[in-house]
Amino acid sequence: MTTPRMRAPAPRLGAGARRTVGAAALATAGALAAVLLSGCTLTLRDPGATGAGGTMPVAVPSPSPTAMPTPTPTPSLTAGASDTLIGPSDAAGGAADRDRWIAAATSTQVCSPDLTIGASATATVVRVEGSCGTLVIEADAGVVVADDVRTLLVEGTGATVSVLQVGAVTVTGDANVVRWSGSAPVVDDTGAANTTGRAQ
Structure with missing residues (x-):
């Protein structure tokens, strides 16, 4: 007869540890937002993914500059x-x-x-x-x-x-x-x- 394995309960984090984890998550989100807004390329690494070094490139498009209309030259006589x-x-x-x-x-x-x-x-x-x-x-x-x-x-x-x-x-x-x-x-x-x- 096989005895079922009991999983050990996950350790509970104290209030100080939760604040540290929350601050780290917030800092990561802020850094990610800065990268996304700067128009750079962001590479995410998944340690469990297969492939070259477990990397998965994610391209973030750069914001396109607003094109200004080119002024139409005015014929010299129309100005007077x-x-x-x-x-x-x-x-x-x-x-x-x-x-x-x-x-x-x-x-x-x-x-x-x-x-x-x-x-x-x-x-x-x-x-x-x-x-x-x-x-x-x-x-x-x-x-x-x-x-x-x-x-x-x-x-x-x-x-x-x-x-x-x-x-x-x-x-x-x-x-x-x-x-x-x-x-x-x-x-x-x-x-x-x-x-x-x-x-x-």
């Missing part, structure tokens, strides 16, 4: 043709400036006999060819390059106008630049911060 093509030294409006503006023209219009450059031409460069009876500029922040104009009306804001010959100039908008190459016209400027004068 005057901002792009006119600088402190460019306000003279001489022959070199006229040539540069003509080369940068976004549209060419024929003036016969009158022409209005409307608000749809804001922040563009417009080349006006031919002789004009009356040329009206309502567009803002653009450049208008014209030839011969009898009467020039500038109603927009921040526009730059270059004409070869002009008889009369009326400016009601603000912060415009009007330059001419021929003889001095009659100028009526009722706006603010406008610059009018011969191209230099």
Whole structure:
């Protein structure tokens, strides 16, 4: 007859030992959390597992950085043709400036006999060819390059106008630049911060 084996009761831990075991478990959990949050690779060792040294690699993915959107380049004329093509030294409006503006023209219009450059031409460069009876500029922040104009009306804001010959100039908008190459016209400027004068 076989006598059943009796297992010895597990030793009871005293309060001090339980605190030590609890503190060790807490420290292990804290270290594990730090490793997981740092994006490192953690290797757990199981002494009872078979394999190379009883190791079982566990990969913890690294947090991916948030990608910032790449800004889209803005075409130079959409920011305002005057901002792009006119600088402190460019306000003279001489022959070199006229040539540069003509080369940068976004549209060419024929003036016969009158022409209005409307608000749809804001922040563009417009080349006006031919002789004009009356040329009206309502567009803002653009450049208008014209030839011969009898009467020039500038109603927009921040526009730059270059004409070869002009008889009369009326400016009601603000912060415009009007330059001419021929003889001095009659100028009526009722706006603010406008610059009018011969191209230099």
